[in-house]
Amino acid sequence: MRVLVPLDFSKEAENAYEFAKKQGWEVIVLHVLEEGLLESIYPFFSIPSLDFKKFVEERKEQVENELEKYDAVKRIVKVGKCWKEIIKTAEEENVDAIVMTRRGAGLEEVLLGSCAERVVRHATKPVLVV
Numbered sequence: 001m002r003v004l005v006p007l008d009f010s011k012e013a014e015n016a017y018e019f020a021k022k023q024g025w026e027v028i029v030l031h032v033l034e035e036g037l038l039e040s041i042y043p044f045f046s047i048p049s050l051d052f053k054k055f056v057e058e059r060k061e062q063v064e065n066e067l068e069k070y071d072a073v074k075r076i077v078k079v080g081k082c083w084k085e086i087i088k089t090a091e092e093e094n095v096d097a098i099v100m101t102r103r104g105a106g107l108e109e110v111l112l113g114s115c116a117e118r119v120v121r122h123a124t125k126p127v128l129v130v
Helices: 011-022 035-045 052-067 082-092 106-112 115-122
Strands: 002-006 026-034 074-080 097-100 127-129
Touching: 002 011, 002 082, 011 026, 011 097, 026 052, 026 082, 052 074, 074 082, 082 097, 082 115, 097 115, 115 127
Parallel strands: 002 026, 002 097, 026 074, 097 127
Antiparallel strands: none
16 A cells, blocks of 8 residues: 655654554655745844745755655655645545544644644545544
């Protein structure tokens, strides 16, 4: 079975990844950089000469490096709305299911609402919430 595991680097997401690996499933990991969140943190985490587009590219590179530690058949980083990118990636990669956690990283969940809830409601692929 081939599954998509969205990661936000929280302990809960790590547990979803570990669960999928223990089942012996082929795992594709995905991290979504939320557009709105990037726009909010840009003024605080950038240097004056760094434009927004470059800031996003640098953040993508950092996340790509962080994803290297995961034993996965594919590692993907996207920019967009969390739940939409998860659903879109599941379709593009033709996975059998999405394995994700109910809650993610604290600040993101507070600011953006429940990504998992939206994925469960809108995904055409089965979603296993662990």
